[in-house]
Amino acid sequence: MPDTSMPGTAPTSVLVVDDHALFREGMGALIERWDEFTVAGLACDGEDAVRLARRLRPDLVLLDVRMPGIGGVEAARRITAEDAGVRVVMLTMSNLGEDVFLALRSGAHGYLSKNEPPERLRDYLAGVMRGETALSSAIAAKVLAEFGMAPVVGVPSRDADHLCPRERDVLRLLVEGLSNDEIAAELGLSEGTVKKHLGRVMTKLHMKNRVQVAVYSVRSGIVD
Known part of the structure; x- marks a missing residue:
């Protein structure tokens, strides 16, 4: 995929939040390969995410839905309440959880499957930063059926x-x-x-x- 970053534009800073170290580190390494993004930090749970978001002021937060403690949906609500300009995208292994509706109502700008191919994920995140709502195909179908x-x-x-x-x-x-x-x-x-x-x-x-x-x-x- 060609470089989609604009000359002279600072890359989008991303906070990656997941309680599984392998996924968290792997996602961080993947994002660092994309010129238009940079990793601001890594968090291991929802409370850590809220704390780091407050300190680092990232442009984008990738939040695992299911985590110990306050969980991804509540973390999304707290983060967006403190910083209306931050974009939040939820990541999940399941396409069918009711959390998708709670997350979107809590200020999330996207809800994506962890099984998305890397370049598709990159496109989705770039779209979110342009003001689009990112929903994996199966999740979008559920949202339409419900909403x-x-x-x-x-x-x-x-x-x-x-x-x-x-x-x-x-x-x-x-x-x-x-x-x-x-x-x-x-x-x-x-x-x-x-x-x-x-x-x-x-x-x-x-x-x-x-x-x-x-x-x-x-x-x-x-x-x-």
Whole structure:
């Protein structure tokens, strides 16, 4: 993958939090290989994460969901309460835990499987730093199934009439849980073109992020 960092831009500082030393050290070593990221510190549990986040002020915190003590979800709530600008991404071995909903409500900006390929993880984290919400495909499907039944602030479904056929294609694949690069490959487009289509969809539907767009699209009947 080509270097995605901008010349003269400081790399994103990352705090890695996991109670398993091998995973924690391995994740730290992997992140250090990416030019646009740097490891600010390593923490072994939720309490350590809150303490280090307060001292190091990282740009991004990767939090294991299941840890001794206060746990990842509570750590995410405390960290984001103290620093509204920090991005938090939860990491899990399970795609089906109810913690995904608690984490997103607690201020997390993403919920990813630990089984993601390294370059996919890199893309997800870069997206989070651009303001996107990162959800692994299986997790995204669960979020849609759960939140699709909840009230969503949006606009009447007739606003979808303004979506062009290509925007609808992108929207359909988004609802299926595909990432931008997967949508691009499926439709034979560049990833940049996919991002432009998604940006126009969000503007037309008056939504702020891809999760809102996906949930609203299912509830309103734009996408089955």
